[in-house]
């Protein structure tokens with residue numbers, strides 16, 4: 001008997017058929033992955049199961065233990081022991097971690113909330129996730145990765161039979177990904193039914209028992225562990241075969257754009273601790289430079305320094321466009337033509353109520369101004385170009401950005417920075433949460449920007465991406481450059497060995 005059955009679900013938004021007769025079955029102790037392009041309908045399906053989209057708004061039936069259930073609110077679905085961790089986190093920023101975990105479910109003594117018990121229980125739930133987040137911390141102080149962990153602790157601290165994770169690893173630091181996957185396997189062992197949404201197909205392959213592929217709101221295919229073939233899965237997701245993961249590209253030019261000579265970066269709080277030691281590197285005009293390294297290798301600190309947001313001090317020499325460059329603030333960096341697309345884009349990136357055109361052009365309106373008049377046609381034309389090249393799935397430029405699917409919102413933020421036409425673009429994990437087909441388009445875009453002379457420094461939590469896209473790669477380990485090589489000269493295994501400090505260069 002199936003634990004959960006979604007039967008022939010259809011759902012329409014104005015101008016968009018988000019789901020078209022989708023069916024799915026989930027059993028106890030099963031991990032069922034849901035994959036598909038950005039905008040395929042995955043989150044919509046989950047919102048129906050979670051009561052965010054109430055019964056009456058969709059066609060078809062949700063069955064639990066072969067009984068139809070009709071959820072009108074999140075509370076209804078929680079009562080049926082369904083727990084959902086949504087793609088857009090839904091914690092209350094002004095509350096503590098413990099208050100969030102127990103929101104609406106607080107342990108009480110004599111009628112009042114028992115904070116001591118609450119903090120202790122929250123501490124235990126977090127420890128289960130091997131996290132050192134303190135229950136008393138305010139959620140607003142946490143990184144996105146930490147907030148994700150709190151969401152998971154919240155879901156786990158209540159009784160559940162069905163758990164849904166909508167892209168749980170998209171904002172999770174790498175070191176927590178394995179941890180999370182282990183946890184999901186544990187839940188499976190305990191007999192829970194799990195729906196797992198991710199764009200990282202390696203994750204899907206490693207944990208899924210069953211995979212359902214959606215495209216344009218329709219169920220295209222279903223794979224089981226035994227017949228799981230990534231190539232066919234990708235074909236079904238994007239509607240065409242992807243022969244190569246990365247597009248070919250031309251060689252870079254050799255005009256120096258940015259050089260670092262013996263740059264040492266000190267920890268903002270522990271002044272003697274070096275985050276980077278004696279780092280020398282360069283990026284030419286028209287060159288894509290990849291920086292590979294594990295978490296804690298200094299990758300992110302490097303980009304923060306270049307963008308003027310690093311809090312600690314540094315020594316050594318930086319030059320940008322032939323002049324000494326002392327990064328002071330993001331405004332300073334932007335003024336010089338340096339842009340950063342970072343992992344915080346989810347939090348700071350978008351103006352939800354504004355439309356796509358406004359969000360895209362926000363940072364580059366000055367470029368479209370002559371004599372204080374904005375050339376609106378030119379703005380619209382530029383926006384249309386980016387909607388096309390990034391494959392942003394939307395009925396029009398006038399749709400509010402909050403109506404877009406998660407991955408498409410992310411493309412809008414990326415597009416916004418690209419539109420500022422920087423001379424040096426710093427990319428920190430630009431394809432997280434983006435589907436495989438659109439990733440390919442983003443790589444193509446990166447190459448076409450570099451071909452126009454832009455210098456690009458690229459870091460990613462996915463090593464194959466760095467190796468596949470960059471002209472030249474530096475490997476950081478323990479804050480030092482351990483290796484530098486050209487595209488194609490080193491394999492993933494060799495690079496990993498250097499990044500992990502196993503093999504000396």
Ligand SMILES: Nc1ncnc2c1ncn2[C@@H]1O[C@H](COP(=O)(O)OP(=O)(O)OP(=O)(O)O)[C@@H](O)[C@H]1O
Nearest residue numbers: 013018038039040041042043044403404405406407
């Ligand atoms: N509130 C809304 N109003 C209008 N359209 C919406 C709304 N929510 C979703 N859509 C549209 O429904 C379609 C499916 O979106 P959904 O969020 O389910 O995609 P997804 O598969 O989760 O994508 P992603 O991988 O990017 O998260 C998209 O075309 C999206 O723009």
Ligand SMILES: [Mg+2]
Nearest residue numbers: 043087405406
């Ligand atoms: Mg989604």
